Amino acid sequence: GRVPMYNPKKENATRIEFPSPDSACNPYLAYSVMLAAGLKGVAGEYDRADAAEAMPLPSNLNDAIIAMERSELVRETLGEHVFEYVLRNKRAEWEDYRRQVTAYELDRYLPIL
Numbered sequence: 001g002r003v004p005m006y007n008p009k010k011e012n013a014t015r016i017e018f019p020s021p022d023s024a025c026n027p028y029l030a031y032s033v034m035l036a037a038g039l040k041g042v043a044g045e046y047d048r049a050d051a052a053e054a055m056p057l058p059s060n061l062n063d064a065i066i067a068m069e070r071s072e073l074v075r076e077t078l079g080e081h082v083f084e085y086v087l088r089n090k091r092a093e094w095e096d097y098r099r100q101v102t103a104y105e106l107d108r109y110l111p112i113l
Helices: 027-042 061-069 072-080 080-098 103-112
Strands: none
Touching: 027 072, 061 080, 072 080
């Protein structure tokens, strides 16, 4: 989430933008990490990034796994045991997904055979 720039003459327009997490996520883990990130932001431990400097979100599960592995916030919030458990399960999920033959591959390459 983010708090858009505050305008002193428009106090009623102040808001927090908070995109909902994916409905397939574990809400307890997701909200724990979001609350921890919010608290760090309020405590001033995170700098506000300009839109030009913002990193794009991961575009697939493997990129999300890599980002999570690097996150001290997620590791601290979930604890080592849960952190490793989630990573292990998501790596297995990614490997299962990667092994699938997609409709694109069937349409593209099966006629050639």
